Amino acid sequence: MAIDGELPAREVERAESHLATCWACRARKQEVEAAIAEFMRFQRSSFQDRIPSPDGPRALLKAQLHELMAPGSGPRLLRFFGPRLGWVALLASLLVAAVGPFIWHELAPKYPAESAVVTVPNPAFTPGATVLLSQPDVCSEPMAKNKTVPSALQQRVFEEYGIRTAEPDAYEVDYLITPALGGADDIRNLWTESNRVALWNAQVKDALEDRLRNMVCAGQLDLHVAQREIAGNWIEAYKKYFHTDRPLTDVR
Amino acid sequence: MIDSSPDSYPMVNSGSQESTCSAHSAIERELIQLFDGLRAPLLRYLYGFPLAPHDAEDVIQESFLSLFQHLHRGTRVASPRNWLFRAVHNSALKRRLRARRDMEGAASLGSAENSLVDSALNPEDQLAFNRTRERLRAVVRALPEQHRWCLYLRAEGLRYREIGEILNMSLGAVCNCLQRSLALVTRAAER
Numbered sequence: 392m393a394i395d396g397e398l399p400a401r402e403v404e405r406a407e408s409h410l411a412t413c414w415a416c417r418a419r420k421q422e423v424e425a426a427i428a429e430f431m432r433f434q435r436s437s438f439q440d441r442i443p444s445p446d447g448p449r450a451l452l453k454a455q456l457h458e459l460m461a462p463g464s465g466p467r468l469l470r471f472f473g474p475r476l477g478w479v480a481l482l483a484s485l486l487v488a489a490v491g492p493f494i495w496h497e498l499a500p501k502y503p504a505e506s507a508v509v510t511v512p513n514p515a516f517t518p519g520a521t522v523l524l525s526q527p528d529v530c531s532e533p534m535a536k537n538k539t540v541p542s543a544l545q546q547r548v549f550e551e552y553g554i555r556t557a558e559p560d561a562y563e564v565d566y567l568i569t570p571a572l573g574g575a576d577d578i579r580n581l582w583t584e585s586n587r588v589a590l591w592n593a594q595v596k597d598a599l600e601d602r603l604r605n606m607v608c609a610g611q612l613d614l615h616v617a618q619r620e621i622a623g624n625w626i627e628a629y630k631k632y633f634h635t636d637r638p639l640t641d642v643r
Numbered sequence: 644m645i646d647s648s649p650d651s652y653p654m655v656n657s658g659s660q661e662s663t664c665s666a667h668s669a670i671e672r673e674l675i676q677l678f679d680g681l682r683a684p685l686l687r688y689l690y691g692f693p694l695a696p697h698d699a700e701d702v703i704q705e706s707f708l709s710l711f712q713h714l715h716r717g718t719r720v721a722s723p724r725n726w727l728f729r730a731v732h733n734s735a736l737k738r739r740l741r742a743r744r745d746m747e748g749a750a751s752l753g754s755a756e757n758s759l760v761d762s763a764l765n766p767e768d769q770l771a772f773n774r775t776r777e778r779l780r781a782v783v784r785a786l787p788e789q790h791r792w793c794l795y796l797r798a799e800g801l802r803y804r805e806i807g808e809i810l811n812m813s814l815g816a817v818c819n820c821l822q823r824s825l826a827l828v829t830r831a832a833e834r
Binding site: 395397422423425426427429430431433434436437438439441442443445448449451452453455456457459460520521522523575577579 | 667671674675678679682683686687690691693695696697698700703704707708711712715775776779780783794795797798802803818821825828829831832833
């Protein structure tokens with residue numbers, strides 16, 4: 392506590408008076424101070440480079456603050472109808488929202504669910520997400536590219552993409568940024584990849600992931616650049632890194 | 644540099660629209676200033692928590708908006724810095740709990756270090772630096788998480804009493820945590 396400046400003033404005097412006469416304690420104090428300096432160096436070098444520019448987050452915070460501060464940012468329905476009538480209208484709309492889907496389900500014509508073709512994820516649902524890994528971590532051991540996504544999470548992804556009644560084998564839940572490149576087990580990194588696509592299919596994406604990982608581990612490409620490329624538009628990334636407009640049959 | 648001395652914010656006046664707007668603008672300016680000063684320390688703490696980068700940014704945004712709500716309601720905040728560290732800590736805990744429930748077991752977030760090359764060091768010193776870093780990394784990873792949180796909060800300049808308030812620990816417990824952690828760090832740095 393003395394080294395950390397946490398002692399009361401009287402105790403500090405006593406400690407300093409002791410240190411003046413005790414070489415062992417003075418040496419120990421220097422060791423601890425050196426260790427603190429090493430730890431600070433370690434902490435800064437570990438995390439400081441990972442801190443992205445504040446511009447985007449600052450702008451987002453400002454926008455959200457403006458939204459909160461906007462006049463009448465409360466429930467518009469209540470303001471429009473006036474307090475009492477507003478509550479009645481609100482309750483009525485809640486009732487319709489609760490009962491409506493059941494009525495619709497019974498009365499609506501039944502159409503067979505069609506499996507829509509999905510080649511790139513919706514960035515609103517799947518912007519991509521990574522874990523805090525360095526290039527040596529990614530390349531030091533062979534990581535399983537296609538880790539099993541828990542079924543509860545798969546279900547959430549299907550619901551997010553509005554896929555409820557399509558044939559079960561028409562889609563698989565895939566990582567946008569593969570775990571082999573530091574992709575996270577997070578719903579923001581998962582999407583419903585269609586198995587019905589002939590051209591830009593899962594095998595082509597796998598080839599891109601292999602290519603990018605090889606380039607990262609060979610020092611030819613920065614890990615974060617690889618992550619951004621695959622998250623931005625994986626098809627355009629394939630075209631760029633394979634120098635082709637169509638998938639190659641030989642992907643090595 | 645954010646001053647750690649107590650800051651009090653004025654009560655938000657529920658008077659005229661004009662005075663409300665100017666009070667809002669003042670709060671917004673203060674918050675953005677706080678954000679510019681505290682975002683990096685908060686991110687470093689959350690990376691060490693550990694929390695994934697995108698989650699860390701979300702947690703920080705939520706915490707600043709929550710602080711705004713408090714100030715808007717007229718709640719006095721003695722130390723915005725301490726308030727924000729406590730808010731991000733609690734949000735990070737909740738987020739991790741939710742992630743564990745979703746994923747049926749937490750996945751390791753891996754190390755944060757990279758093979759940073761310090762151009763000021765010669766090759767021998769660089770090698771020594773990397774070895775020390777590896778030892779420190781192993782020690783920090785092996786620490787109980789409460790010890791790790793104490794260490795990272797202290798690294799961000801918070802006093803023992805402030806750390807105790809954020810982590811809901813007594814002063815003695817914070818002292819013990821830091822004493823033990825520093826002993827291990829010292830041993831790792833010595834070798």
